[in-house]
Amino acid sequence: MLADSIAVLDFETTGLSPAQQARATEIGVVIVEGGQIVARYQSLMNSGAWVPPFIEQLTGISNAMLRSAPPAAQVMAEVADFVGERPLLAHNASFDQKFWDAELTRVHRRRLQPFACSLLLARRLLPQAPSHKLGNLNQWLGLPSTGQAHRALADAEMAANLTCFMATLLREQHGIAEVSHDLLCSLQKVPAAKMAQALEKLRGQPHS
Template sequence: MHIIIIDFETTGLSPQHGARPTEVAAVRIKNGQITDHYQSLMNAGVSIPAFIENLTGINNTMIRTAPPVHQVMHELAEFIGDTPLVAHNAVFDSKFLDIELAHIGLQRRQEMLCSLLLARRCYPHAPTHKLTDLIKYIGLPSDGHAHRALADVQMTARLWLHMLAHLCCTYHLSHVPLPLLAQIQRIPVHSLTRFMSHYCKGA
């Protein structure tokens, strides 16, 4: 399986209300291993609110000397190509990715799966499904600064690989194809066992 996990840090929650990205990171996973990564701060010409600075540690001084957003997005587009994408809360990251690509005349061609939705089905009894809370709940290593893009994609990569192993072990699968993962993240949590039973009988 070849996927890329992606994460944006931004000036706010919604690009429709003027928020812009301040940082992006992506890691490439091939055959269960991280093989490459891309990370960069970026300057979109938008001031970072104080509460975002406190959350991410990214401040306006850092952004002032960062490369312009269009340069970073061109580099990111080259890095991800048409490889399937994963993000933790993909609804958030896909909005920023799609709008920033549109600003430079490009369009996302691939599907983006959501590790948050998949985690809700793999670990329905977790107290929360926030990334850092899941990492603690499962007992995976955590390094770096949460809400910095590279640290977040590295944690998401560990979570993703753990969920694949969990599904393989639970349902006696040799591997979990991406189309199956796309189905799993959409079905109701209470229907997962029945769905997987039918899938395994037909596999």
């Protein structure tokens, strides 16, 4: 269970980076409190960008679907209000953070809160996993199916379930009394070789 309320998000996009003119096509966000998903936001978003065929094949999101979707600016304003000041988390957060920041900038808003990354955390806390891809991890751990992979809300829910699993692991196996977003952010920076040492040091300490 996490000590604070966090927003877990996932984007589907037209490409790998806003620096290469890629735009977001869909966003999904779940709010996690007390180890449970308590609220959800999902929307396609029309930025006028073209979806390449291989991306359409991967996500199932077509150019035709986006033509009738709400404008990207409207969606980002809504989702920024939905998230509020909650700290953020994503699986492979460096990807989603770029798009969150770029799309927010377009609506004259900016991110103030930090991002945690469930991919970096899983590599450190679940080194024995055969794969650290989100869908593979959830399947390996026997976590609930959340719907179609490579759709934003399903992936955000998967990342949330994975994070709640890792928070429970930190509490029950490693004796860390309070698992906060700040703690996750600090753990994801610990070199994998020093992880056991870092966890031992944290055992039994109160963390806010």
